[in-house]
Amino acid sequence: MxxxxxxxxxxxxxxxxxxxxxxxxxxxxxxxxxxxxxxxxxxxxxxxxxxxxxxxxxxxxxxxxxxxxxxxxxxxxxxxxxxxxxxxxxxxxxxxxxxxxxxxxxxxxxxxxxxxxxxxxxxxxxxxxxxxxxxxxxxxxxxxxxxxxxxxxxxxxxxxxxxxxxxxxxxxxxxxxxLGGLDPSHARELLDANLSGPLDDQVRDRIVTEAQGNPLALLELPRSMTTADFAGGFGLPAVPSISLRLEEGFLRRMEALPAPSRRLLQLAAADPSGDPVLVHRAARRLGIPPQAAMPAAEAHLLEFTERVHFRHPLVRSVAYRSASEPARREMHAALAEVTDPASDPDRRAWHRAQSVSGTDEQVAAELERSAERAQSRGGLAAAAAFREQLVRLTPDPARHAERALAAAGITMASGAFGRALELLDAAAAGPLPPFAAAQADQLRARITFVAGVGEDALAVLIRSAERLTPLDPGLARVSYLEAIRAASFAGRMTGPGSMTEIAYAARALPAPADPGPTDRLLDALATIFIDGPAAAAPALRRVAREFAGSGLTREDGLAFGWLATAVIWDDDAAYEINARQVAASRATGALDQLPLDLVALALSEAWRGDFASAEAHMAETAAICEITGSQMPPSTTAFLAALRGDPVRLAPHVEALHAVAGFGQQSQATYAHWVSAVLASGHGRHADAYAEARLAVDDNHVFVSLWALPQLIEAAVKVGAHDEAARALDQLTATTHDGTDFGRGQEALGRALLAGDFSLYVEAIELFGRAGIRTEQARARLLLGEWLRAEGRLDEARASLREAREMFEDMGMAAYADRARRELMATGERAVRRRKTVAPAALTDRESLIAWLAADGLSNPEIGAQLFLSARTVEWHLGKVFGKLGATSRTELAALLGDQRT
Missing domain, CATH: 3.40.50.300 (P-loop containing nucleotide triphosphate hydrolases)
Structure with a gap:
């Protein structure tokens, strides 16, 4: 060949x-x-x-x-x-x-x-x-x-x-x-093997040079040369590319065909199905005789076998482009007529659309149905393409603008942000009614936010809300919620474009006649920045439970619910909202939103000590980002590494978080300080934990700085900075007093550390237990044990430290488990050995995750479904796990892993 x-x-x-x-x-x-x-x-x-x-x-x-x-x-x-x-x-x-x-x-x-x-x-x-x-x-x-x-x-x-x-x-x-071109010697050999007669050396060298080693060019260029070209070697003008040179050659060969054969080539190129029966039926409608196929086959351009086969894809594209616009429309009309509207309605609609030169409402309506079918199958790109065509075909200016707006929305969902903005421009140029115009403004702001979170997106969202205020205060309120969300990523708490400025603008809006959950959420968030967290906490608790317990959908604003939970330590509501968000994003194929939802859900699971589920959701997030090209800061992954006490895994994540902060998401730097404080605390490096926690709290981020307060209180007490710990406790209690079990547990533990009060430690342990926050419950047991040892109550200390150590080992919090073990040894307890677990370097990340899921009782297909792997691939990974750990069964694997859920 x-x-x-x-x-x-x-x-x-x-x-x-x-x-x-x-x-x-x-x-x-x-x-x-x-x-x-x-x-x-x-x-x-x-x-x-x-x-x-x-x-x-x-x-x-x-x-x-x-x-x-x-x-x-x-x-x-x-x-x-x-x-x-x-x-x-x-x-x-x-x-x-x-x-x-x-x-x-x-x-x-x-x-x-x-x-x-x-x-x-x-x-x-x-x-x-x-x-x-x-x-x-x-x-x-x-x-x-x-x-x-x-x-x-x-x-x-x-x-x-x-x-x-x-x-x-x-x-x-x-x-x-x-795949590059052939070297010159092989290029000459191929050229000579396909020439029917002798060729002037000068011409041969010119052809080889022009072809650049491209085999098809070496075969096709001589066919496009004239007699003068062969004789003198001066007939080969330079061309920009091999593709263009080949296209010119194919076009010359097409032009040499009889007119019916050229028409048949063009018709076959217009049909993507490759069905020869369909093409011949359309050819009969156009008056193209069956024998027209013979010259095209003899020219090695087109063959009709069980499928329509072109000499090369370039032949198809050249043939189609060689037809005039009227001829193309006529061919597509014929193909539409012979395409079954019952079995292939979408291809028929597409051909009909290409057959129309101006506008046609009937065809536009048919395309609209095709778009709906494509969207129902999850084909967002196809739905966007259909909608873009129907916009072109819509004759009525008002409906044209309305359809352009709808097309912009689905085009945005398909990920084509630039084209979506162009469609919005087309919609804005038409006679949009006020409500539709408001929707267009809001959609433009959303595209800006999704395309790149940063100060520019935030400014667009604020301007959008301001424009929407006189047109539709309800949509304006939603835009201000989106602006607060964007500001939370940007880390802008004060100054122009900050959360505080947004809060005052939102409060100035007219009160809704029939306020809904998102209205109450916006009011509560505005209160945080105007009147302080303590004043906002009661309203935030009510609205968090409303979001968690109601049947809100994405269209109702479900995606904003986590904003209420983040300040008031309501992980129950956060977990419920985020789980529903994940389900909704999966159901609609919203790949722009799903990674955000998964990261938020994994954070709740990490707090609860369910590291297996958290890591599975982070693996899913990585899979999505790998496919879509999206980028997510490794925030929850960093939190998991910190809880595990793994500085090797955490270091690159912290570096990445600081890098992201340099591009407009300052909140990620705060996050990096917080997780670094968690890691240092687990290893008992209290001075380091104090320094990192202070940096996180001093950033004054409305969410992340709050989460760092427990680490600051503990570390400040450990290093003797009691005044600092007391100030941090005052900040914490602004949102925990009379609140959730999670928040009250944090408050009780902070008071216990400062006061050295046994009953407060016990209260914290009980509250964390009721809240299901196992990581903090184990930390409270550890801190109680350390305090009891310092008080000389060694028997009680041992009991609390043993329980803490068991919990840490069960969850895979290795550094905290070692800290508890060291404290146990300091009480005089002997033979305090580490539980036999997998060394971090023994298994890869994927092997480790599969091992834990298998030990947790999941079958190979269930693990594969969770991690998007085939069951056979899961079995292969487990074989490597068994070999590395010396296990022979899942039961033995579970025993080796200590029945942990990491």
Whole structure:
């Protein structure tokens, strides 16, 4: 094969991939190169070498990029009979995404997990290779799902090989095999092998130079040359790129065809389905005879077999662009007429849209239905594309503006923020009624906030609220809530654009006639900054319980509920709100919001000592960010590392938090000081804990500085700074008095430390226990034991310290457990040994997490579903865990881990 000349290294890479998959290990690879360089030929080589494999091929088609999961459907069609063997939630999600069953929009990660399970199960019979050509032209939903799977297959005999000019962002981080041109000697050899007669050396050298080693160019350039070119060597003007040179050559060959053959080429290029029956039916409507296919085949441009096959993707694009606008509209109209409206309504609607030159309300309405179907399948990018087209087709100016606004909203949700802003500009240019105009302003502010949290986003949100005030005070109140949320990230407590300025502006708004939960929340938050936390605490407690206990949805403002809980130590409400937020974000596929929700939920789980769930949610967050390219500060991950007492894991997270703070999120620096204080306290380095906690509290952040007060009180007492501890306690009690068990426990413990009061220590332990905050309950037991030892009450001290040590070891808080062990030894207790646990370096992070989940009783499929891994990959990781720890069963593994939930 011409394109495989001088490709020994590349073929060896593909052979190694096949060997890896044969050995029951997965591998992904991107074959990247310019058009015509030989990517498809190498993929064909791979397929030819995979005779004992099940091969699933698919190619991206540029005109099909708007149809959600179109490529994925073609890829997995041969194994869809295995759907019945999959877990019901995964089966339902995949069937809905592929349009096989009706239902609400599936969670995109559940679709990815379903694809992972389907490929893993199919590979159980024999090794499996997915070959994806022209990946850059896949629809976004399919590309995202395949990128997700490529990163999560490990111990499965599955290979994923992508051919791409420039791979999409969904494949970022996967191994790449770059395909360059042939060296000059092989280029001349290939050129000579495909010439029908002798060629002047000067012309040969010019062709080789022009082709730059591109095999397709070496084959095609001579075909586009005239007799004069061959004779003199002066007919090859320089061109900007090989692609352009190839396109010019293909265009010349098309122009040499009879008119019906050219028309058939253009028609086939307009149809993304590749269905020859469909193309021939449309051709008959256009008066193109069946024999028109023969000249195109003889010119090696187009073949009709079981599928429509172009010589090269460039032929398709050149053919389509060569048609005039009227001709394109006529072709799309014919294709729409022969496309079944029952079985393929969306493709029919798309063809109808391309057939219209001006506006057409009937076609726009059809596109609107297609957009709704695409959105119900989780295809946000497809829904956005349909809505953008229907905006173009809408004749009525008012409806045009209204539809542009709706398109902007769904386009934002799909992640195309720039295009969403353009659609907002189009909406603003139309006759929007006041309420819709207010919505447009608010959406613009939201896009600015989501696109980049910082002072610019905050300023836009404040300006948006000010503009909304005379138009719709209710929407203005929501905008001020969003501004407070943005200010909390920016760490702006005072000055222009600060929480205080926002609070005064919000309080100046007219009182709503029928206030709802978000109205009461805004009023309570404004009170914090105007009248102080103590004045706001009662209202915040009421609204926190309202958010936690009601049936509020995302549309009702559920996402703002955590703002009430963060100040008043109401973790019960925070946990309930965040769990519902996670469920809502998953259900709607809101990938911009889901990482924030998961991080907040994991923070609650960390406080409660449920490190396994917290780490699983952080792993899910990392998976989402890996796929979407989003970036989340490692705040909760840092808190977990601090609670574990692991300085090696914490150090890079603290560095990252300080780096993020330099880009407008000052709150992350406060967070870094707080978690550093937690770490130092666990190791008993009280002076370091005091210094870091003071920095966190002095930052005066409305949330994080409050959370650092317990560390400051403890450390200040330990280093003898009792006045500092008393001031910190006064700050703490402003939000804990008469509050939740969690907050009252913190207050009781602070008073116990300052007063040395046994009953207050006991009260704190009981309150933390009722609140379910195991980390703080164990800390209170430790501090009680330390105080009892100092008082000489050694028997009581031993009892409290033993309980503290057991709790710390159960949760995996190694540094705190060692601190308790040292205190026990100081009481005179002998043989105080560390519980046998896994050394931090013995297992990787993923192995450790899987080990804890397995010890907790989860099955391999359950672990895989939680961590987005195949069950076979979980089994492979567990095999490595068993080997490293010397365990032979899950029961023994649980014993070795000390029945911990880390």
């Amino acid at each position: 011409a394109a495989l000349m001088n490709r020994e290294t590349e073929r060896e890479s593909l052979d190694r991939l096949l060997d890896t998959v044969r050995s029951a290990r997965s591998q992904a690879l991107i074959v990247r190169g310019d058009p015509g360089v030989g990517k498809t030929a190498l993929l064909d080589y791979l397929t030819g070498r995979a005779s004992e494999f099940r091969v699933l091929p698919v190619s991206g088609v540029q005109s099909q990029m708007e149809l959600a999961y179109a490529a994925l459907h073609l890829l997995v069609e041969p194994i869809l009979h295995r759907l019945d063997e999959m877990p019901a939630p995964q089966r339902t999600a995949l069937r809905t995404a592929l349009g096989l069953s009706p239902g609400p929009a599936p969670d995109r990660f559940l679709v990815g997990l379903a694809l992972l399970t389907l490929l893993s199960d199919a590979a159980g019979d024999r090794p499996l290779i997915c070959v994806v050509d022209d990946e850059q032209w896949l629809d976004q939903a399919s590309a995202q799902a395949l990128g997700f799977v490529a990163r999560r297959l490990a111990a499965d005999p599955v290979g994923l090989v992508f051919g791409a000019r420039e791979p999409s962002a969904h494949l970022t981080g996967l191994p790449v095999l770059d």
